[in-house]
Amino acid sequence: MRTVLDVVGVCLLAAVLLLVAFACRRRLISRDGGTFDCSLQLAEKDHGRGWALGLARYVGDELQWFRVFSLAWWPKLTVNRRQLQGVQTRRPIGNEPLVTYAGHVIVDAELKDKTVHFAMTEEALTGVLAWMESAPPGTTATYR
Structure with a gap:
């Protein structure tokens, strides 16, 4: 059970990091x-x-x-x-x-x-x- 929760946690963390990366990229492109x-x-x-x-x-x-x-x-x-x-x-x-x-x-x-x-x-x-x-x-x- 712990392994499943670890995998789910890692996937959620990766999704959040990806969304943050998209937002930062858009902000940098738009800054000028x-x-x-x-x-x-x-x-x-x-x-x-x-x-x-x-x-x-x-x-x-x-x-x-x-x-x-x-x-x-x-x-x-x-x-x-x-x-x-x-x-x-x-x-x-x-x-x-x-x-x-x-x-x-x-x-x-x-x-x-x-x-x-x-x-x-x-x-x-x-x-x-x-x-x-x-x-x-x-x-x-x-x-x-």
Whole structure:
């Protein structure tokens, strides 16, 4: 019986330490400001599949995206605003409202070589569009 309790205790301690590590990582990523909750569709699948919860932040000309449930200190995706060809917004369809944060809109960002799908609040979208528009002259991003 004591062995079972020891195993359960170790598992609970590991779970608590993991949650603390996630919280500390998020705090460190967010400390410089310019961060917002943002989901990303990692795989091109049906609407509502392949989404991961995350956190995005602005760093100069880059928008960096980090997974929420990861211990990696580097971003999973980095988008340079010079790569952006255009942005379209739409409401979540299919199962997307179930797998993204409540109240988010879907942003289809066309890059030079692919399309990336983000989910974010209207306020965060306003910030992203302002960030895109503040790009130096000569960039060709379009907004719809």
